[in-house]
Amino acid sequence: MDAKELQPIKQRYGIAGNCEALNHALDTAMQVAKTDLSVLITGESGVGKEVIPRLIHDNSLRRTRKYFAINCGSIPEGTIDSELFGHEKGSFTGAIGEHEGYFGAANGGTLFLDEVGELPLSTQARLLRVLENGEYIRVGSSEVRKTNVRVVAATNVNIQAALRDGKFREDLYYRLNTIHIKMPPLRERGDDILLLFKKFAMEIAAKYQMPERITLSPDAEEVMKRYKWPGNIRQLKNVTEQMSVLMRDSRLVTPEVLSEYEIWPTIEEKGGLVRVSEGTGEAPTYASEREMLFKMINALHIELKELKQHISSSGTVQTVNVPAVTTPAVTVPATVSVSPTVEVPPAVSVSPVVTVTHAPKMTEHDEPTPYAEEYVEESLSLADHEKRLIIKALEKNRGRRKRAADELHISERTLYRKIKEYGLDEM
Ligand SMILES: Nc1ncnc2c1ncn2[C@@H]1O[C@H](COP(=O)(O)OP(=O)(O)O)[C@@H](O)[C@H]1O
Ligand SMILES: [Mg+2]
Numbered sequence: 001m002d003a004k005e006l007q008p009i010k011q012r013y014g015i016a017g018n019c020e021a022l023n024h025a026l027d028t029a030m031q032v033a034k035t036d037l038s039v040l041i042t043g044e045s046g047v048g049k050e051v052i053p054r055l056i057h058d059n060s061l062r063r064t065r066k067y068f069a070i071n072c073g074s075i076p077e078g079t080i081d082s083e084l085f086g087h088e089k090g091s092f093t094g095a096i097g098e099h100e101g102y103f104g105a106a107n108g109g110t111l112f113l114d115e116v117g118e119l120p121l122s123t124q125a126r127l128l129r130v131l132e133n134g135e136y137i138r139v140g141s142s143e144v145r146k147t148n149v150r151v152v153a154a155t156n157v158n159i160q161a162a163l164r165d166g167k168f169r170e171d172l173y174y175r176l177n178t179i180h181i182k183m184p185p186l187r188e189r190g191d192d193i194l195l196l197f198k199k200f201a202m203e204i205a206a207k208y209q210m211p212e213r214i215t216l217s218p219d220a221e222e223v224m225k226r227y228k229w230p231g232n233i234r235q236l237k238n239v240t241e242q243m244s245v246l247m248r249d250s251r252l253v254t255p256e257v258l259s260e261y262e263i264w265p266t267i268e269e270k271g272g273l274v275r276v277s278e279g280t281g282e283a284p285t286y287a288s289e290r291e292m293l294f295k296m297i298n299a300l301h302i303e304l305k306e307l308k309q310h311i312s313s314s315g316t317v318q319t320v321n322v323p324a325v326t327t328p329a330v331t332v333p334a335t336v337s338v339s340p341t342v343e344v345p346p347a348v349s350v351s352p353v354v355t356v357t358h359a360p361k362m363t364e365h366d367e368p369t370p371y372a373e374e375y376v377e378e379s380l381s382l383a384d385h386e387k388r389l390i391i392k393a394l395e396k397n398r399g400r401r402k403r404a405a406d407e408l409h410i411s412e413r414t415l416y417r418k419i420k421e422y423g424l425d426e427m
Contacts, residue, residue: 001027013051016199017192021184025052032179033059038131040116040176041154043183045406046234052181053112053152062150065109068102073115074398080123082139085130091140103136107147116153116176117162121169127151128172151176186229186236193224196233200240212251214244223255226265231409238389238408239263245385387422390415394424 003018006026010016015026032039033056041049050069057067075083082092086101102111113119119127130136134146153176162168186193197216205213216224229235239261243253258264393404405415419425 001030006030009055013055015048015051016196017189018195019184019189019192021182021188022192025181025183026055028179028181029055030059032056034061036150037178038150038176039152039179039181040173041152041181041183042157042159043154044185044230044232045156046232047183047185048233049154049183050112050114052183053110053154056152057110057112057150060110060150062109066106067110067112068106069112069114070102071114071398073118073403074400077120080120081126084123085126085136085138087139088141091138095140098138101136101138103130103147103149104138104145106149108149110150110152113151113153115155117155117159117168119168121167124169124172128169128175131172131175186232187227190225193229193236194221196236197224197240200237201244204241204244208245210244214240214247214251214253217252217254219255220253220258223258223263223265227258227263231407234407235409242385242389383422386418387424390418390422390424394419 003023006023009026009030015022029039029052039053039056041052043049053069054067057063070084072080081087082095082099082101084102086099086104087095089095089098113127126136130147130149131151134148135144136147137144159168159173163170163173186196189196194216198213201213201215204210231238242261243257247253247257389408390404393407394401397403397407401415401419402412405412408415410418
């Protein structure tokens, strides 16, 4: 299928983008849909793997039969065999009734095994058997059953390490991998990044009836295209949503705004991240000045982070106004066009987080700061938003904190702290 023929499919599934690798993936999915071949979808986390199995099922001859999407990483090891292959009554403590299992229930249909690399080795053996000849045995039974299920599996890039370490069976890998669909990382999608940003900005503006959606300045577009996007489209969506909600005075996203969300133009080199300095197509002087600027903003950012930590641990907001202290350190070359906005500190939203964490300790003699009200208001919306994002991530990952933290791009410890802070312990 050419790009034009794929258009209605993209529309139907809300897929934005037109890069060759994405079109190739969608085209392959459409081509194999009508067959019963196993499909393995690979790609980093957040690249959009989950839409592919749905598209395959909906366009297959099995479309009127059952489709189940199972996240293998979220089912405890002790119950996964029973979930997938069923169990007999009384086969283990708590097995009150018999259970059909997904392979039985999906007979005639499609099973999507997401994060298949997380399956324990014993389950992998069972899976290989059912893929080879459609046979499986329920937990606690000796009766061999038959099923006719089409399996589509997905895994992130970690499967290579699992193969190397003997944690994933090679024979199963090759069996699942009959057809391989590779979803490209966002950083390799060129202008699609801007397209996706626009889509998400429009969607959130419509959802919350905002008068205007956020847009990118030409410089910010460059930054977006040169950023590494470790969390891929999921991250782009989150950041766009956050900016849409939090940007008030202006709806124009500049590189400085992006820097507040840790969006820097980076490339990967020898396993580490370095800032882009070559191949920008601009005059070298401008490129190097811009680079210097990014360095300074980065340094500033680190300083603010430390400050934030310091404030959190000291438990007061007295230092809230301190960020301004760091300003003199930034002396920007006059020739750099974006320099006026480099007086970043007031714009860098450190204070809201601080006030969220620790309410101001005021004594009778304290005069409230003139900005106190503003801080509180901002902090509430930020806190609300942050809380919502955390709940969303926890729900999506069924309470698995490690995964939720990865998705939110925060450490597990920070997530733990925030869960406590927002009283989400019950989740
Ligand atoms: N091409 C795309 N167009 C629009 N949204 C997308 C696209 N690809 C992914 N998304 C969105 O990005 C998020 C992550 O996608 P998902 O399929 O869950 O990623 P993965 O399973 O690869 O980690 C989802 O909200 C999804 O709707
Ligand atoms: Mg996924």
